[in-house]
Every structure is written in structure tokens, then in C-alpha cells.
Amino acid sequence: MGLSNHEIYIERLIREAQEQGKFVNLAGQGMPQRIEDQNPYLADEWRMAFKVLENGGYSPPWIEMDKELENDLERTYRDRLEHLRWLRRRLADIKSGPIQYFARDMRRLHSSHQHFLRAHAEKIRELNSKIERFNSICPVVSLQKKIMIVDELIRQFDLACPAIPLL
Numbered sequence: 001m002g003l004s005n006h007e008i009y010i011e012r013l014i015r016e017a018q019e020q021g022k023f024v025n026l027a028g029q030g031m032p033q034r035i036e037d038q039n040p041y042l043a044d045e046w047r048m049a050f051k052v053l054e055n056g057g058y059s060p061p062w063i064e065m066d067k068e069l070e071n072d073l074e075r076t077y078r079d080r081l082e083h084l085r086w087l088r089r090r091l092a093d094i095k096s097g098p099i100q101y102f103a104r105d106m107r108r109l110h111s112s113h114q115h116f117l118r119a120h121a122e123k124i125r126e127l128n129s130k131i132e133r134f135n136s137i138c139p140v141v142s143l144q145k146k147i148m149i150v151d152e153l154i155r156q157f158d159l160a161c162p163a164i165p166l167l
Helices: 005-019 044-055 061-096 099-137 150-160
Strands: none
Touching (some): 061 099, 099 150
């Protein structure tokens, strides 16, 4: 029975780490390895291989990409919240400001909001591209991420924002 693509991939990671000298002078070298944290997503036959890689300070690319994606998703969510707060503050400022600038300021606010929505949609599309790359190399199907529906997310966010009267 031949090796699966996943097995070939792990073998290649181990071989590359060996060639780079990542297994030289490891803590606990030559001693039995204790595997305390059982990863429920990892097949039993791969536990030792992943533990050796972990002890060598090496993470598979998909794990690093997962961390990056989680950071990007969190940053995108924060950007959305910051825009919402800014929008509410700006609306309050305009409503309490001089009446002669009300229409002009509302048009500018609407324009700024539309610009944010377009830029935010582009960020989500870029995230979707990263998610597709991640899903293509992540060997654990249950850890793969869902693609976001850009237009629906933007529509929902826009509805959650305060209305900006166009004058």
C-alpha cells in the first residue's frame, strides 16, 4: 500500500527539517518523547511525527497560515467596529454642528461610508483568497474555513450602521 498525499507531505516536512539541521541538539534528544496534549484532529500514526516537528520549533505551513488568517479576520472585525463607532460619533457631531454645513457634511459622511464599504469588501475578497489557499493545504477537513459571501456581509454591516440621510 502506497503513501497518501498527506503522508508524503509529512515525510517531506521531516526531511526538509532534517536537512536544515532542525533536529540537531534537541532538548530530550535520545529520550522517550511524552505526548501529553492529544490533538483530537491528528491521526494516531502522526502524533509522534508532529511532536518531533513541534520539539524542533517547526510548524507546518498550514498551521502558520491558520494563525495569520485568524489575525486577519480579527483585524477585519475590529476595523468594522471602529468604523461603526466613528460613524456614530461623526453623525452626532454633524447633528449638533452648524446647520449651514449639515447637508454638505452628510454628503461627505455618506461618501466616506461608501468608500469604507468598498474597501472592506475588497479586504474580505482578499481574505477569501487566503482561505482558499489555506483550505487547499490544510489536511484536516474539519479545520478548513468557510468562504465568506462578500455582498451579504457588506449588506448586513451596512444595515447595522446608522442611516445617513442623503441630502
